[in-house]
Every structure is written in C-alpha cells, then in structure tokens.
Amino acid sequence: MKPVLLEISNVAKSFPGVRALDNVSFTLRHGEVLTLAGENGAGKSTLLGILGGSLAPDNGSVSVDGVRRGEYSPRQALAEGVMIAHQEPAIVPQLTVEQNLLLGKTAAERRAAASAVDGALADVAAMGFPLDRRTRLSRLSPAQRHALTIAKAFAFGAKIVALDEPTTSMLEHNVDAVLDRVRHLATERDIGVIFVSHKMPEVMAVSDRVVVLRDGRVGYESPIADTTTEEIVRNMVGRELLGFRRAHPVGPDAPVLFTATGVTRPDSPASNDLTVRAGEVVGIAGLVGSGRTEFLRALVRADPGCSGTLVIDGKPVNIHSPNGSRDAGIAFIPEDRKRQGLALQMPAYANIALTAAPDLVGTGPFISPRHQIKVASELGTSLSLRPANVRLRARQYSGGNQQKLVIAKWLRRGSRVFLFDEPTKGVDVGGKAEIYGLIDQLAAAGNAIVVVSSDLPEIISLSDRVLVMRNDRFISEHVEDINEHSLVASAMGIAASESAKGTP
Amino acid sequence: MTTDTAAGRPQRHFHLNMQALSIFLAAAAIFVIFGFLNSNFLTVGNLRDIAVSACVNALIGIGLTFVIITGGIDLSVGSIASFVGIVSANLMVNSGVGAAPALLVGLVLGFVAGGLNGILITLVKLPPFIATLGTMSVYQGLAYVVTEGQPVYNVPQSFVLMLNSYIAGVPIIVVIVIVVALLAWLLLRRTVFGQNVIATGGSEETAWLSGVRVARVKILVYGLSGSLAALAGLVVVARISAAQSEAGAPYLLTAIAAAVIGGANLMGGEGRIAGTLVGALILGALTNGLVLLNVPSFYEQIVTGLVVVIAVAIDQGSKHAWWGLGRGRRNRSEPTPVTPSPSTTDPAEASEPTVASRTGE
Numbered sequence: 001m002k003p004v005l006l007e008i009s010n011v012a013k014s015f016p017g018v019r020a021l022d023n024v025s026f027t028l029r030h031g032e033v034l035t036l037a038g039e040n041g042a043g044k045s046t047l048l049g050i051l052g053g054s055l056a057p058d059n060g061s062v063s064v065d066g067v068r069r070g071e072y073s074p075r076q077a078l079a080e081g082v083m084i085a086h087q088e089p090a091i092v093p094q095l096t097v098e099q100n101l102l103l104g105k106t107a108a109e110r111r112a113a114a115s116a117v118d119g120a121l122a123d124v125a126a127m128g129f130p131l132d133r134r135t136r137l138s139r140l141s142p143a144q145r146h147a148l149t150i151a152k153a154f155a156f157g158a159k160i161v162a163l164d165e166p167t168t169s170m171l172e173h174n175v176d177a178v179l180d181r182v183r184h185l186a187t188e189r190d191i192g193v194i195f196v197s198h199k200m201p202e203v204m205a206v207s208d209r210v211v212v213l214r215d216g217r218v219g220y221e222s223p224i225a226d227t228t229t230e231e232i233v234r235n236m237v238g239r240e241l242l243g244f245r246r247a248h249p250v251g252p253d254a255p256v257l258f259t260a261t262g263v264t265r266p267d268s269p270a271s272n273d274l275t276v277r278a279g280e281v282v283g284i285a286g287l288v289g290s291g292r293t294e295f296l297r298a299l300v301r302a303d304p305g306c307s308g309t310l311v312i313d314g315k316p317v318n319i320h321s322p323n324g325s326r327d328a329g330i331a332f333i334p335e336d337r338k339r340q341g342l343a344l345q346m347p348a349y350a351n352i353a354l355t356a357a358p359d360l361v362g363t364g365p366f367i368s369p370r371h372q373i374k375v376a377s378e379l380g381t382s383l384s385l386r387p388a389n390v391r392l393r394a395r396q397y398s399g400g401n402q403q404k405l406v407i408a409k410w411l412r413r414g415s416r417v418f419l420f421d422e423p424t425k426g427v428d429v430g431g432k433a434e435i436y437g438l439i440d441q442l443a444a445a446g447n448a449i450v451v452v453s454s455d456l457p458e459i460i461s462l463s464d465r466v467l468v469m470r471n472d473r474f475i476s477e478h479v480e481d482i483n484e485h486s487l488v489a490s491a492m493g494i495a496a497s498e499s500a501k502g503t504p
Numbered sequence: 505m506t507t508d509t510a511a512g513r514p515q516r517h518f519h520l521n522m523q524a525l526s527i528f529l530a531a532a533a534i535f536v537i538f539g540f541l542n543s544n545f546l547t548v549g550n551l552r553d554i555a556v557s558a559c560v561n562a563l564i565g566i567g568l569t570f571v572i573i574t575g576g577i578d579l580s581v582g583s584i585a586s587f588v589g590i591v592s593a594n595l596m597v598n599s600g601v602g603a604a605p606a607l608l609v610g611l612v613l614g615f616v617a618g619g620l621n622g623i624l625i626t627l628v629k630l631p632p633f634i635a636t637l638g639t640m641s642v643y644q645g646l647a648y649v650v651t652e653g654q655p656v657y658n659v660p661q662s663f664v665l666m667l668n669s670y671i672a673g674v675p676i677i678v679v680i681v682i683v684v685a686l687l688a689w690l691l692l693r694r695t696v697f698g699q700n701v702i703a704t705g706g707s708e709e710t711a712w713l714s715g716v717r718v719a720r721v722k723i724l725v726y727g728l729s730g731s732l733a734a735l736a737g738l739v740v741v742a743r744i745s746a747a748q749s750e751a752g753a754p755y756l757l758t759a760i761a762a763a764v765i766g767g768a769n770l771m772g773g774e775g776r777i778a779g780t781l782v783g784a785l786i787l788g789a790l791t792n793g794l795v796l797l798n799v800p801s802f803y804e805q806i807v808t809g810l811v812v813v814i815a816v817a818i819d820q821g822s823k824h825a826w827w828g829l830g831r832g833r834r835n836r837s838e839p840t841p842v843t844p845s846p847s848t849t850d851p852a853e854a855s856e857p858t859v860a861s862r863t864g865e
Binding site: 300302321322323325326327332334339340341342343344345346350351353354355356361365366367368369409 | 693694695696697699700702703705706707709710711712713714715716717773774
C-alpha cells in the first residue's frame, strides 16, 4: 500500500449558528482517488475550503506528507501542492487558454512552465477537448472550461488535487474520457485525488475509496470494492428527521386549485406540467441546478420568453410579468431574500407594502406610512417577528425574521397560490418550525402551496406529494413513498432496480 | 453596537436625525464662516442672491435625486436644459408663441427627452451612464441645430417676468423651487410610485418579483428628470433674457454634486429631496462667498470639489462607526441583525458553493 499523503485529523469548523465540520478525520494516500460524498450542506465545501487554505479550522490539523500545516492561506496550500478545481471554474474569459494556465505566475515561473503547459494541453486533448492555446476562454463551452480547469490543477507540481463536481457541465461520453484521464494522472504521478460528486455511477467508476460526510461528521468510510451505491446513498441521508408533522394534510377530495401546463423556458427544451389541489403542499425535490428555481420563475414569468398555460380556480390567467402573476393571485417567495425578497435599505413596513396589497397602499396613488406601519405591525405580531418594530430597516433583521418579512409581503394580497423557493435556507431551527407552521396554516386555509427545497427532511415533513426534478424535467412523483432514499435515488438518476443491484 | 440599537425606535429617530442633521449643520457652518469673513455675506440681499443662484442646481438636482435613487444617472440634463431653452425661446421670438404655451411646450419636450433616456435604459437595456452619455451629445447637437448655433436674443418680457420677478420681495423662482421640492417630497415619500422608486433602486430584482412594473417606474423617473432639467433651462433663459445653445452644460456636474452632497447614494435606494436643496444652497453659498472674499474664481472649483468629497465622507462616516450609531447603509454586503439570537450561516453559505453560488437555484 502506498504511503499516506494527506492526513486530516479532528478538523472542526463552526460558523455563527452552524457547526459545519465536527471532528472530521481521514487520510488520502499517494495515487489514490477518494470520493467525498454528502448532501448539500454536509460540510464538503467547508472541508475543501480548509484544504485549499481559504478557511482555517477551529480545531484539528491538516498534514501533507507528514508535515503539519502551520498557516492557512491559499498561498500556503499551493506551496504544499494542494490544487482545488472548483465547481465554478476560476478563469478569466478574456484571456487565452495559455494565459489562463499561466495566470498568477511570475515571469521566471512562466519560462519554467513551458512543459507543464504542453502537458496540460495534452491532458485536455486526452479528455476529448483538443484546444488551441491561443483561443480565448470566452469562446469555449462550459465543458471545455471545466476540462481545462481540471488539467490545470494537475499541471503544476500538484501532490493533491481536489475536483469539486467536475463533470456537471459535461455530456456522458465526455465524462468517461475525463475520468479516465484523472485516474491515469493519479496513478502515473502518484497524485492523491479528492473527488466530489453527486453522480453515483461516476463515483463507483473512478474512486478507490469513499468518505461520506453527514451533518459535518464522517458518517461512513469504505473502499469502493466493498460497498454499493445503495449503501453510500443510505449513509448520505440517514439522519433523524426534524420533528415536524403537518397538522392539516390535504383531504382526499380537495378540488384542483392551480394547474400549469406546458411550462417552458427559452433556455431549456423541457416542458413541465403541475397540478396543485386546494390545501395541498407539493414539494419539488432535486439536486442543486436541476431547474427547480427556473421552473418557479417561469410560472410567475420572472424571465423573458417563458410560456405555459395557467389556470387558477378554473379560470385561465394570462400573465406576462410578475406584476400579472401577482394580480392573478400567485405569491412567489424567492430563494435569495437579500437580493430578491427584500430591499434591505428600506424599512420593514415599506418592504411589506411592496406587493401593493390594498390593505397597505389603499386604492389611490397616495400612501400613509402611519397606516402601513400599523398594518405591518399586525402582520409582524401574527408572525412573531423579532424585533417587532417594523420601522427598522430590513437589513437589521436576522435571516429567519427577514424570511418572515418576505412572506408577510404576500399575506394581505389575497393570493391563492404560494410558491416557496428554499423557504428556510439559512434559517435556524426555531425559525424553521415557525415557517413550517405558517405554510401549514396557508394550506389549511385552502391555498395551493409549492415548496422547492434541497433540505430533504423539510420536503418530507411538509409535502402531501413530492415531484422530483432532474435536468429541468419532473421525472417522478411520490405520494406513498416519500422518503429520503427514494427521493435521493430519483434525483440522482438511479433507477430503483439499478441501485438495488449495486455495482462495485 | 448591536446592543445599543436593539431597542429600535428611539435610536432610530436619533440615527435619522443625525444623518439629516449633518448636512444642515455643514450648511450652517459654511454660512457662519463666510458671515464672519465678510460682513456683506449675511445680508438679506446677498442671501436672496444665493437662493436665486442655487435654484437651477436645485431643480436639476431634484430630478437627478429621483434618478440616482433608482440606481441610475442622467448625464443629459445639461443638454436638455440647453435644448429646451433654445426651442422655447425660438418659439417665442421667431414664431410668436406666447410665454405660457412656450413654457408648457418646453416642459413636455423635457419629459419626452428624459422619457427617451428611460426607454433606452429599460427597453434597449443600455446602462444609464452609456444611454445618457449618448443622448447628452444628441440633445446638445439638437440645441445647436435649432438656430444653427446662434443665440436667441430679446426673449419677451412676459416670459422673463414669469420666472424672474419678485412677490413681496421674494424671488418668484425661489417660490417655484420650494413648491417643486414639496411636490417632489410628496411624490417620493407619500405615494406608491415613490415607494416603488426607492425599492427599484434598493433591489431591482426584489421590486420586479414583488410585481412592481420596474420599466415604467424608470421611464417616468427619467421623464421627470428631463422635465425639471427643462424648467431649469427656462429659468436660465429668463435670467439672461436670451437663450444660448450651451447654457445648460455647466449645471450637469454641479447638480450631481448637489444631490450627492445631500445624501443621494449613487448605488441607488437612497436620496433626500431636502438634502439636495441644501446641497444646492451650499454650492451657491461657496461661489458667492468666495467672490465676496475676492478669491480668484479658479479656486472655486477646488473648494467645490473638496466640499463634495468631504460631504460624502461625513455622510459615510455618520453611517458607520462615528457616534456608534451608523448602520453602513451603503455597505450592502454586510448584514447587521439586531436580534440577540445568532444569525445563521452567512459565512456558511459563502463557504458552500454547491448551495449558494448557483444563482439559478
């Protein structure tokens, strides 16, 4: 067995309100390909951040070839030969292939790097992307950029290469060539590779060993030869569910309230349908990037060129912008509350008034701030908004209370359809319970609710029915079998029969 | 800092007052200093001159305040002032149009010219700087074309008196500016439109997703800016009883300066009508005071520039650490929750690119 190259021992890292990593230890050997698996938020990116030196651990250590790292900085990590190829390639589109490879190198280093550049270009070609070194990156496809980023990580004296979701932008037939090359480089140069991916077939094909992170801890570790896809997935999701149960699940004979048919976007060939009954909560699960947010935005016509037929309460509605969808009775609570949900510099009450609910803005052109403050305060009280003073600026509230403000915007609009996108992202446990209770109440009042979430326990405890989206399309519907395993398997594109087989 | 603002209401008032107050205090200080240095400065006649001289910057500045609150800029205001001035003067002198109709035509023309800026910015999706840089040149060119570059002299007395006479010793133009400012304040702070303007500047995506018709808001705002620039251009014509094709050009930068001194944030979302008025007064007082002190006019530009820089620095300072009550309004990236409970995961989100960095999901 090859000697140990990287040793992560007892690493812990906390952010305010979140323990991202808790006592994580594992090793990586020379020439080994190790998959780091885990759900969104399990701590993978934090660990890569520490490995790459952009984050310092609160506790524990990182040692490369037996030398314990003293200082955490990207420069130090590079000096140790640790290269990270990020999910979003760190490239300059205006520069050429060669200039990007040499970015950040001094003149002396550049002269010494000629052979490394040739090697990187050969690697990219072997991955199925022959590139001219004089081509500008802006002319390359996302897949070509990713391939270049991967090759660059291996090119300049790397000892350890971490690849974060390297194949998301690539087509199937490219993926095999890329993974072959990665395997080849690891073996040939004795480089240790850390591979982060949600795609289980790739994990099974390329890795020697797998480490599963779950809620910031190492939950499972095994050589690939001794495990199965099913085993890995089970260990990724197997955690306790949040103790929330809907008080008002939808009745068996509730009428259909909201129908969307043939919903399309200009940037995707997919066309989707959705039906939601009165009082029903429909969860939409899927991997990050599977097109869930884009689907919601298409429903409210937030982007140009979206289409689809919408029917609310039996009446077709013809809308062309969020202004139209608002007036038709659709509420959209977007994912990024700081940029899409609130104008942070405005007082809370003015944010709540932004959807122009008649209760808050009246019917004429004039407004009364005093009246808005009064109504907004009532809404704040009903939502246990803290601090309760709605004259404060939106930026002065914490994440969970900001989310309440975004929801409050829609409570006096008389909306019948509520579209929630990641309603509890960055919200602490207490705030989550309050928001779940509110969603339950909205459903109980006979509204149609759609919840997009990457938090599987959240989807499972909230939804009457779950749709799974993959590559911009709904690929499965779950009513009886709403559990983490079926949803994850579906989101990752593992057919039930295939995952049962397990391919070591 | 977190604890001392947690109670909210009383601090908030104090906080707002301090921000608004700093500009008034600065203005008062300037007036007092010049009063000390020259006994003629604080006389009724001289103060009236200052007020009159500030009016053009104030009118253009109020329009620009709306534009800047939406997060935009309008570089064409000076050209619109020149263009409208020469068109209206030409109508009166060479076509025999009456003073009131000529004024009305001018205001409508200004609105159209400004609205065109808004259309370029919203429908053609040009950045405001580029769109209005282009129209600045176009409107200036049109101002030359109307009379082939020749000034229009002998503007009718009826028109001059309409904008350049006195009511009980108060210059009528000062009354007009005060009325315009009051209406502008009402529009900004007491109407749905105003709330939409502020929201659009604070976060255009938020306003859009809340159902605000963002394009319409912006087109109207640029139209308003054009109208007020037109009114300013007409005031200049009345003041010198003649229209020149470049008369409005010098007011572009000074009007922006007035708005910025008054607290308008070029990043959008913030601006104060009263602040802009005071900003214009400060600029007027500086020019006037330096002349009274026989300072060569070259220095006036230096002083004006320094005042802009210092005013914005004080405004920034009052929002950050100074006096311990700043909230860093311009520093959008930095959330400052006041609840005692720990706010979750800003760093965690940042460190989880799989979750946070895909803007789509």
